[in-house]
Amino acid sequence: MVVKVYGPFYASPKRVLVCLVEKEIEFETSPIDLFKGEHKDPEFLKLQPFGQVPVIQDGDYTLYESRAIMRYYAEKFKSQGTELLGKTIEERGLVEQWLEVEAQRFHHPVYKLVVHILLASALGFPSDPKIIQESEAKLGSLADLSHLPFSQHLVADLGKEHMIRDRKHVSAWWDDISNRPSWKKVLQLGVFELPK
Amino acid sequence: MVVKVYGPFYASPKRVLVCLVEKEIEFETSPIDLFKGEHKDPEFLKLQPFGQVPVIQDGDYTLYESRAIMRYYAEKFKSQGTELLGKTIEERGLVEQWLEVEAQRFHHPVYKLVVHILLASALGFPSDPKIIQESEAKLGSLADLSHLPFSQHLVADLGKEHMIRDRKHVSAWWDDISNRPSWKKVLQLGVFELPK
Numbered sequence: 449m450v451v452k453v454y455g456p457f458y459a460s461p462k463r464v465l466v467c468l469v470e471k472e473i474e475f476e477t478s479p480i481d482l483f484k485g486e487h488k489d490p491e492f493l494k495l496q497p498f499g500q501v502p503v504i505q506d507g508d509y510t511l512y513e514s515r516a517i518m519r520y521y522a523e524k525f526k527s528q529g530t531e532l533l534g535k536t537i538e539e540r541g542l543v544e545q546w547l548e549v550e551a552q553r554f555h556h557p558v559y560k561l562v563v564h565i566l567l568a569s570a571l572g573f574p575s576d577p578k579i580i581q582e583s584e585a586k587l588g589s590l591a592d593l594s595h596l597p598f599s600q601h602l603v604a605d606l607g608k609e610h611m612i613r614d615r616k617h618v619s620a621w622w623d624d625i626s627n628r629p630s631w632k633k634v635l636q637l638g639v640f641e642l643p644k
Numbered sequence: 645m646v647v648k649v650y651g652p653f654y655a656s657p658k659r660v661l662v663c664l665v666e667k668e669i670e671f672e673t674s675p676i677d678l679f680k681g682e683h684k685d686p687e688f689l690k691l692q693p694f695g696q697v698p699v700i701q702d703g704d705y706t707l708y709e710s711r712a713i714m715r716y717y718a719e720k721f722k723s724q725g726t727e728l729l730g731k732t733i734e735e736r737g738l739v740e741q742w743l744e745v746e747a748q749r750f751h752h753p754v755y756k757l758v759v760h761i762l763l764a765s766a767l768g769f770p771s772d773p774k775i776i777q778e779s780e781a782k783l784g785s786l787a788d789l790s791h792l793p794f795s796q797h798l799v800a801d802l803g804k805e806h807m808i809r810d811r812k813h814v815s816a817w818w819d820d821i822s823n824r825p826s827w828k829k830v831l832q833l834g835v836f837e838l839p840k
Binding site: 498509511512513515516517519520523524537538540541542544545547548549551552553556 | 694705707708709711712713715716719720733734736737738740741743744745747748749752
């Protein structure tokens with residue numbers, strides 16, 4: 449059974465894709481165009497009632513929320529591919545701690561930067577310099593796979609690479625993690641294009 | 645070994661406490677007064693570098709982020725007390741999905757309501773009616789243990805009980821979950837008092 453991943457060109461689904469590649473799990477992708485509102489189609493809302501990507505289908509099992517999907521496959525294929533959950537319950541506790549730090553402290557300010565720098569004009573609202581400034585100030589700590597997709601925006605599209613390069617250890621971490629073959633493979637799958 | 649939980653009077657640590665009670669795990673609490681800035685004391689920052697509660701100490705194991713701590717004890721004591729993670733990997737996937745929905749979609753707007761309705765004057769900044777209105781509009785979906793602490797604020801302190809009572813199924817869910825003996829026990833442990 450091949451896993452089907454909806455919305456591969458956007459950042460949060462890329463969390464799932466990089467996890468599937470690290471775990472050597474076969475998948476296929478199904479594009480969803482957020483700019484055309486395909487995530488609000490009634491058929492899609494049957495899969496994901498909040499109208500967001502990613503969602504996966506694996507046989508008759510449907511799951512959403514990128515970090516929940518990562519945990520599911522990391523556990524289901526524990527002994528295949530890269531070990532992602534730690535070797536003991538205590539190690540897994542620390543993995544979960546840092547995944548929460550990513551989800552709670554890193555994701556929200558970067559998400560706001562993506563919306564206000566990259567997407568605002570395409571989505572038809574003015575970007576807010578105060579939100580950009582506040583969000584940039586909140587970003588201090590980084591860690592694992594789950595950081596990759598939005599860090600990629602930070603480095604590639606938002607003109608904020610200095611936030612990583614100005615911090616010696618963060619910069620070394622970024623070189624390390626962003627050069628993983630799994631991430632390069634995910635990037636080759638493509639990213640979304642802004643509507644013209 | 646008794647688990648030590650820092651910051652028991654605040655909402656996020658109560659997620660951990662209700663989980664420990666459901667899992668029948670012995671614990672003791674160590675108060676941290678956020679209004680006195682005790683979470684920024686150098687000794688506390690050694691335990692939790694972001695200066696936030698909760699943190700637990702269990703022998704020489706230290707862990708923070710409330711949902712990571714919940715997962716750790718739910719897994720470590722899988723066969724003791726209430727089953728919290730589901731019986732199969734697929735059920736756990738769904739538990740994780742809804743825990744993410746709570747963390748990503750429920751927590752942030754309720755947290756803003758707590759800050760802008762309950763804490764603003766105590767913390768010395770003006771509450772923002774626009775944020776209150778936007779946050780109230782975002783709150784639609786609720787689920788499990790992890791929702792209890794901030795829902796409790798919604799019902800008890802924020803004058804927003806109608807948001808739960810106006811929705812028949814949510815209201816029945818709230819009666820069900822908030823009447824669990826574990827939650828009543830946690831509330832008896834006390835809540836913070838606003839500085840006068």
